[in-house]
Amino acid sequence: MAGMKPYPAAEKHMTPMGFPPARVENWQEKGVEKMGEMLKKYRSLQVFMDICVKCGSCTDKCHYYIGTGDPNNMPVQRAELMRKVYRRYFTPAGKILPGVVKAEEFDEKVLQEWVTYFHQCSQCRRCSVFCPYGIDTAEVTMAAREIMDSIGVGHKYSTEIIGKVHTLGNNLGIPAPALKSTLQFLEDDILDNTGHEVRLPLDEPGAEVMLVPPSADFFSEPHIQSLIGYAKVFHQAGISFTISSFASEAANFGMFIGSYDHKRKIAKRIADKARELKVKRIVVGECGHAWRVAYSFWNTLNGPFDFLDPRYPAPQHICEFTHDLLQRGALTLDKEANDPYVVTFHDSCNVARASRMGPNPGGQFEIPRELIKASCNRFVEMDEETIREKTFCCGGGGGLLTDELMDLRIKGVLPRVTALKQVMKKDGVNFLALICAICKAQFTKVLPMYKIPMETVGGVHQLVSNAIVLGAKKGIV
Amino acid sequence: MLMLIAYIALVTFVVGFGWRLWTYWLAPAPLKIPTTPAPVSKSGVAWRLFTEVAFFNSLFKGNKWTWVGGYAFHAALLLVALRHLRYFVPVPEVFSHMQIFGILAGLIMVGALGFLLVRRWYVPRTRHISSLADYGMLLLLLAIGGSGLLMTFCVRPDIVSIKEAMTGWITFQGFKTPEDALFVLHFLLVLLLLAIFPFSKLMHLGGIFFSPTRNQVDNPREERHVNPWAGN
Ligand code: SF4
Numbered sequence: 001m002a003g004m005k006p007y008p009a010a011e012k013h014m015t016p017m018g019f020p021p022a023r024v025e026n027w028q029e030k031g032v033e034k035m036g037e038m039l040k041k042y043r044s045l046q047v048f049m050d051i052c053v054k055c056g057s058c059t060d061k062c063h064y065y066i067g068t069g070d071p072n073n074m075p076v077q078r079a080e081l082m083r084k085v086y087r088r089y090f091t092p093a094g095k096i097l098p099g100v101v102k103a104e105e106f107d108e109k110v111l112q113e114w115v116t117y118f119h120q121c122s123q124c125r126r127c128s129v130f131c132p133y134g135i136d137t138a139e140v141t142m143a144a145r146e147i148m149d150s151i152g153v154g155h156k157y158s159t160e161i162i163g164k165v166h167t168l169g170n171n172l173g174i175p176a177p178a179l180k181s182t183l184q185f186l187e188d189d190i191l192d193n194t195g196h197e198v199r200l201p202l203d204e205p206g207a208e209v210m211l212v213p214p215s216a217d218f219f220s221e222p223h224i225q226s227l228i229g230y231a232k233v234f235h236q237a238g239i240s241f242t243i244s245s246f247a248s249e250a251a252n253f254g255m256f257i258g259s260y261d262h263k264r265k266i267a268k269r270i271a272d273k274a275r276e277l278k279v280k281r282i283v284v285g286e287c288g289h290a291w292r293v294a295y296s297f298w299n300t301l302n303g304p305f306d307f308l309d310p311r312y313p314a315p316q317h318i319c320e321f322t323h324d325l326l327q328r329g330a331l332t333l334d335k336e337a338n339d340p341y342v343v344t345f346h347d348s349c350n351v352a353r354a355s356r357m358g359p360n361p362g363g364q365f366e367i368p369r370e371l372i373k374a375s376c377n378r379f380v381e382m383d384e385e386t387i388r389e390k391t392f393c394c395g396g397g398g399g400l401l402t403d404e405l406m407d408l409r410i411k412g413v414l415p416r417v418t419a420l421k422q423v424m425k426k427d428g429v430n431f432l433a434l435i436c437a438i439c440k441a442q443f444t445k446v447l448p449m450y451k452i453p454m455e456t457v458g459g460v461h462q463l464v465s466n467a468i469v470l471g472a473k474k475g476i477v
Numbered sequence: 478m479l480m481l482i483a484y485i486a487l488v489t490f491v492v493g494f495g496w497r498l499w500t501y502w503l504a505p506a507p508l509k510i511p512t513t514p515a516p517v518s519k520s521g522v523a524w525r526l527f528t529e530v531a532f533f534n535s536l537f538k539g540n541k542w543t544w545v546g547g548y549a550f551h552a553a554l555l556l557v558a559l560r561h562l563r564y565f566v567p568v569p570e571v572f573s574h575m576q577i578f579g580i581l582a583g584l585i586m587v588g589a590l591g592f593l594l595v596r597r598w599y600v601p602r603t604r605h606i607s608s609l610a611d612y613g614m615l616l617l618l619l620a621i622g623g624s625g626l627l628m629t630f631c632v633r634p635d636i637v638s639i640k641e642a643m644t645g646w647i648t649f650q651g652f653k654t655p656e657d658a659l660f661v662l663h664f665l666l667v668l669l670l671l672a673i674f675p676f677s678k679l680m681h682l683g684g685i686f687f688s689p690t691r692n693q694v695d696n697p698r699e700e701r702h703v704n705p706w707a708g709n
Pocket residue numbers: 051052053054055056057058059075076130131132133134135
């Protein structure tokens with residue numbers, strides 16, 4: 001089927017990443033060898049290969065299964081694509097009785113299944129919520145992609161993007177001068193619209209905070225509206241900040257391809273720049289998987305972050321940052337500014353199921369909601385089976401936000417669309433608030449296919465931006 | 478002969494189970510990956526694991542019917558196992574008054590297994606994901622349960638000689654093979670289960686405690702988690 005299979009990475013993408021330029025000759029052997037290595041390095045993989053009882057609890061939980069009806073998109077069946085190879089080469093049962101336990105050789109057919117179905121998983125972890133053993137198919141997908149990269153079978157989209165981050169510092173490949181002029185343009189824009197000199201500084205040493213947004217925030221709609229929102233919050237709170245041109249990207253596609261080394265290298269440039277610019281805090285913008293990497297992995301990858309101010313969590317999410325200021329009375333929000341909107345909130349997978357905000361479990365659900373409620377008068381929830389820890393992926397996460405997978409993306413968004421349409425009809429919802437750059441890009445592209453206008457999609461800090469009263473300076477109390 | 482098989486099975490089980498757990502233990506967890514919202518303290522994690530093991534929390538969220546079948550089976554199995562204790566070790570007097578629960582549990586266990594088997598076959602999604610081994614496991618457990626129930630209700634074997642044999646077996650003092658054919662069948666099936674246990678999905682029994690999405694504390698910012706193979 002068209003629009004369901006990834007484009008292969010070419011030599012020019014693979015070589016700079018340290019991957020073989022094309023499929024290696026003895027790929028079967030190498031692939032199995034790599035799997036053996038990974039089983040020893042990742043307890044998750046080893047345990048998840050062994051203990052699935054095929055209870056079926058996860059089978060109907062994946063948005064791609066719901067959208068496509070393809071049995072290979074049932075999470076357990078996706079993992080089985082790797083498990084059957086695991087059994088063949090690493091378990092006595094699979095060696096002796098392959099037919100009984102469904103064990104298979106790592107052959108061309110299996111490899112093609114891997115290419116297809118491990119690129120039909122957005123690593124959203126919804127399946128892991130419902131599994132009695134917490135089996136997280138995202139871990140299996142990451143491992144499969146790493147094995148494929150190691151034998152020279154890569155995905156063009158992710159490898160190309162990682163290449164840009166390593167050389168230019170962001171996924172979009174924006175060079176520093178272009179970034180500089182964009183930010184200046186935005187400053188002028190805010191001045192024209194509000195009469196206030198809100199700054200968006202670039203590479204300014206000695207600032208209090210380094211802001212690391214997803215790079216889509218610089219160029220895409222509606223992402224830019226949230227960037228303006230962050231800037232207004234800093235301005236109003238009187239806290240100096242800077243963006244770094246070489247760390248102008250929170251996203252970390254190293255996670256998508258399962259590569260520890262790339263993940264670490266991509267994250268490292270942010271820690272390095274924070275040291276260099278002598279900032280005291282790092283705040284991460286509205287980006288789901290970036291927040292997972294920052295929150296859960298940075299400390300392990302490049303820590304300790306003991307050069308930062310210990311009074312604040314390192315790193316801090318922009319929602320935590322704004323929420324904290326709000327609680328301390330530093331901001332004034334005029335809810336009426338958002339009166340044209342009836343708002344609902346889409347929990348982004350990586351924030352919901354792979355990270356936290358604030359000191360308490362579940363803060364990642366409450367803090368953004370509190371910000372929204374402080375910024376507008378009308379907020380409603382979608383069906384509770386589709387929010388918080390049970391939230392559905394937008395359909396474009398995990399390195400699948402690419403045009404050649406458009407059919408998959410349109411199908412994968414179905415469960416979210418169903419829940420959204422319900423509240424649109426019942427409560428007149430016309431604003432879908434988000435804190436993820438990938439979700440924003442995916443929704444603006446695919447919701448129109450379901451006759452939902454793309455203007456429905458926006459950031460939480462877009463609402464904050466509309467509501468914030470500039471000049472009503474109270475400072476931090 | 479039976480004695481030899483019995484020892485081979487027992488040793489396979491103990492060594493195999495230990496070997497699998499050792500493998501899980503050796504594989505490090507390089508990163509923090511708890512499925513959130515997750516507990517932020519160790520005691521919270523202990524509670525999370527307890528609720529998973531004692532109530533099958535996540536399964537309950539996922540599928541009510543499978544939960545009913547699975548929970549009934551496991552709870553009944555526990556009672557049945559407790560009831561069988563008296564064949565191996567001396568048990569306090571009160572237990573003998575509770576035999577009725579054990580017998581009831583035997584019926585529930587077999588009923589639940591039947592339900593799970595039918596469900597596996599009947600629901601297209603579970604049928605699609607099942608291998609012969611998955612059906613085989615249910616059939617084996619059913620055969621064990623069925624032969625046990627037969628002995629309880631129809632053909633009562635000589636308990637005294639069985640008890641002697643069992644005690645001898647697990648204390649490694651050798652045993653005299655009981656005559657009773659039904660018992661021998663029941664026992665052989667259990668031995669088969671023990672022997673394949675470490676090589677099968679039954680390892681979920683030990684594996685769940687090693688599952689990083691469930692056993693990790695959600696505190697990556699507060700406490701630095703070190704990856705042993707990353708070299709820093
Ligand atoms: S819920 Fe877990 S144990 Fe059950 S089939 Fe899915 S992965 Fe396997």
